[in-house]
Amino acid sequence: MSNHNSLPPRSPVTSAPASNPNGNQSKSGLVPTNNVTTNEGVTVRARIDPTLTVADVVRQLCVNLKIKGAPSDYALRDENNDLVTNDNLRKKIKAKLDLKLVNAPAKDAKEMKYVRENEFAHEFVNFDGVAQLVDIVFTSQGNILAHALMCISNLMELDYGWASLDDDFILRVVQVLSSLHSPINACRPATAILKKLVEADPTNAPGSQASSSTSGPVLVPGSVYRYGFAIVFEQMRKEPSLLETVVSRLGSADTGMAQNSMMLINSLLTHVSDLRWEEFISKMERLRVRRAVVRLMSQHTVEDLTSGILDFQANMLRVIYRKKSTPVDFETQPSQMADLNSIWNHSKLIEEVDENGQQLKWRKLGFDSEDIVMEFNDVGVLGLECLKRFVERDPDFSKVVLEQLSRPAERRCPIARASNEVVELLSEHWAIFAPGYSTSTTFQPFFLDFFKVHALATSFFLRMWSESGAASGDFVRVVALVRSQVKVALRSENVRAWHEVEHDLLECEYRAVRDRQMKELELEDDLLSKVPVRNLRAKIYKESYEFVRQQRIQCLLQGAWFVIAVPGDSPMSRDSRRPNKPWRFMRLDNGLRYLHYVDSAMKFPVRSGLEDLPERIEIAAIVEIATGQCLLPPNVLHHSDLPPASPLGPSPLSFSLLAAHDEGGIRSLADQIAPDQSRWADWTDGLNMLRKDSGHVASKETAGFVQALTEIGLKIKLLGVSSFIHLSGEMVDIPSGLTAGPPPPNLDFFFSPLI
Structure with a gap:
């Protein structure tokens, strides 16, 4: 190969082959300044005028080397893959660094859009493109980082080619997303990548049901379905500020950023593992994510956010249901014992013994017994948390307790029992019957403030008890009053203001509530308010x-x-x-x-x-x-x-x-x-x-279909009950709850067949 020293001497960029075909070095009198390697692997020595701009250098290299395409499609990078700019060109020439003539960032950005197409992606993966992108993610900032993340995000729309992404990469994406200095165009694809990794759980792999066993789904070698919540959250825990940053971006003026943040939060809530459930949910509660979504409801003007908000409501329904169906366990859950101690400390009461020498502690707060685990049996951890927040919200709670204890025993309002009953009423109102089932088609800001509504409704319960002069046998009657008022206060919650709810529960008069409830009773069957019937409704729903x-x-x-x-x-x-x-x-x-x-x-x-x-x-x-x-x-x-x-x-x-x-x-x-x-x-x-x-x-x-089927199914079931009552000629009182009796003292018994 002949030398190119015949180029005009005025040319500020001259070049020659790195070696001749025989492997001998050129005997040219020109001293090589830099080695420049092209995309085709050809290396030449070039003398570059350091006073030129990078664009001029690239243009003349393309001309001298007869490279096809527009010079604007190319750029220079050094041996460390750093981009050569007008600011550092002189320094790199002086250091005689090896240079590479590569695609310009703008051209790479255009080509990245094709990576989601199967043919392009297949070739891209075969040529180790994913590893190169990962390297760029670790070594770049700004727009280059954003382009690389976007390319990986596009690739992840396919179900192959990205199984090599490891924990270090996930941590790097987490760091990008948690940094307040990261540009928005990098945060958006970073959010999408984490969401996809969370959802790439082995249980979501095609055919996972068929290949799963008692030990869980089988990991297929090379499958991208090898990540999931546990793997991603483990890296998220190394950046404590990540979730706080994601929640704060729900209020971003950039709609795309707010939307991506909402989708990531929903994905985490949907796929959270049992092992990290309590830790993750507690963290989200501390960050007040529900309040952030409520603000988004009142501020949003873009319809694109509606679906994400409804998804969040459905996820919160799952969270509330899980808390309600999780039994309290004070022996193994220190946080629950701390909540219980907080309730007792706020009451400022002293533990005593009753006339029978038995412990007298929790009955002072209005529980039916001292078996505190059994008392929360129907409302679970949710009931405990609601009572704790109710107690802590009222600075005069100890005075309220003492006022009740000063009354005759039959006139005392059972505060703790009332709190649990309000949890049941709100669960019934918002159809918290089972995980994953939500028929709300509108925003529910009051539901997202569940604990605040509970506190207001419980205070209303105590007030109705006092104003109606209720006694211990009137508990069910007061429950009916509260149920009626809750429906009124929480009606049309997607358009009502919060102060209207407070007015309905804090300032309404007993007589007005009672008169309205009596009219409602004329149209309703009291049977429907019984706990067994409510449970049946939940099952049919x-x-x-x-x-x-x-x-x-x-x-x-x-x-x-x-x-x-x-x-x-x-x-x-x-x-x-x-x-x-x-x-x-x-x-x-x-x-x-x-x-x-x-x-x-x-x-x-x-x-x-x-x-x-x-x-x-x-x-x-x-x-x-x-x-x-x-x-x-x-x-x-x-x-x-x-x-x-x-x-x-x-x-x-x-x-x-x-x-x-x-x-x-x-x-x-x-x-x-x-x-x-x-x-x-x-x-x-x-x-x-x-x-x-x-x-x-x-x-x-x-x-409407779901609600209609529920009502029809419930009435059909109740027809069987009413037919039995009619045929027997008796009025059977359906209890509000059933208590299991003591177990048999020995094994000398048998089950009688039903007739």
């Missing part, structure tokens, strides 16, 4: 929800035709966005992982299976189902298969499948309009119920 969920998913499996919608936020005219193929058929696969579809110029008979549906959308990629934001295209405005709609405004039957955007925001995977209200409810709620991090429904139709 769960069954009804699951029935409707399965029905919705069956609709998705059958498939349906939709009209391809026009996004309503585009500045272009609608005529210019007219789709060439206005019809779309969508169907869910049997594995419940992909939504397959085809776009067509006209409807046609779609065969069973997926052969006619070449395109697909991964369910896991859908982060939100947005509704009522798209327009009907002009070429189908008057089609007979569609309901009448305004040609100017968004269609109420439209829905969009949204995923994370390349820049960290939200992008639409598909926009379509349902032919009728029923089909719209089937698909929007079916897709919401199918998502891993969501348990809420979006339509009043679905919520």
Whole structure:
């Protein structure tokens, strides 16, 4: 290979091959300044004028080396992979560092968008692209770091190629996200990466149910489903400020950042492990994440945040239910014993013995016995926490207790028992019957302030007891009063102000509450307020929800035709966005992982299976189902298969499948309009119920179905009870609770068969 020393002497950048074909060094009189290596692996020696800009150096290198493409697509990096800039060019030339002619950051950013495509990703992974990206994440800052994180986030939309991400990488992402100095364009993909890692649990792997055993799901070598909450949270614990930073970003002016933070919080709440459940939930409570979401409810103006807030409400319902169904265990849970001691210390009472020589302590606070574990049997840890917060909220609690103890025994209000009963009433009001089931279609700010509502309602209970002159036998009657007022105070909570709730519970008069409750009793059956009937309702509610969920998913499996919608936020005219193929058929696969579809110029008979549906959308990629934001295209405005709609405004039957955007925001995977209200409810709620991090429904139709099935099922069950009462000719009193008797003293017994 001949030398290139024949270049014009005026050229500020001259170059020659690193060696000739025989391996001998060039005998040129020019002294080589730097070695420059191209993307093709060719190394040349170049004398570079240090007074030039980097852009001029790159341009002349491209000309001299006959490199194809625009010079702006290339940049220089040194042997440490640091970018060469105008500020450090002279220093690197003087140090005779080896340089590399590489893709410019802007070009890399453009190419990164293709990494989610299977063909590109396959080649990218085979050429060790993931390891190179990880190296960039560890060594870069600013925009370069953001581009690398975005590329990894895009790659993680596929279910292969990123199983090599280790604990050090996760910790690095955690550090990026927790730093207040990290730019937003780096924090957004970092948030998405952590969310995906949390959800990449072995139990979520395709076919995990079939491959799981008693010891848990089997880890497949090379599978990306090898992470999960436990692995991610272990690295999060090394950066104590992370969760605080994520919660604070819920109030970010950047909607994409707020949305990503909400999605990460929901993912953590959905997948939290049993081992770290109490630690994680306690941390979130200390950070007042519920209050942050309530503020978001009152401030938000972007519909894209609605689904995340409803998901959060559903997750909080799971948290409350778990607390309520978790028995207190003072022997193994020091925090619970500390709560119990706090309650006692705030009462400022002294433990005594009664006339029978038995301990007299907890009965002073209004429990029925001294068996404190049994007293919290129905309300669990939630009841203990509610009583503790009620006690600590009232600075005059000790005076309240002493005032009750000064009364005759039969006139004392059992404070602790009242607190537990209010927990039951609120659980009934907000349908906290089972984990993962929520039929609320609107914001519930009062529910997110559960403990504050409990404190107000318990104070109301004590006031009604005093103002009504109640005695020990009137407990059920006062409960009925409180139930009636709770319904009034918490009505329409998505539009009512908090001060109205306080007014209804703090300032209402006993006579007004009693008169209204008497009118309600004329229309209601007292049987429905009995604890066994309430428990039966909870069981039937769960069954009804699951029935409707399965029905919705069956609709998705059958498939349906939709009209391809026009996004309503585009500045272009609608005529210019007219789709060439206005019809779309969508169907869910049997594995419940992909939504397959085809776009067509006209409807046609779609065969069973997926052969006619070449395109697909991964369910896991859908982060939100947005509704009522798209327009009907002009070429189908008057089609007979569609309901009448305004040609100017968004269609109420439209829905969009949204995923994370390349820049960290939200992008639409598909926009379509349902032919009728029923089909719209089937698909929007079916897709919401199918998502891993969501348990809420979006339509009043679905919520109404669940409630109607619950009421019908309850009445059918109660018909059997009433028929038995009628045939026996007796009025059977259904107790408010059942207490198990003592166990048999020996084994000399048998079970009599039922007749």
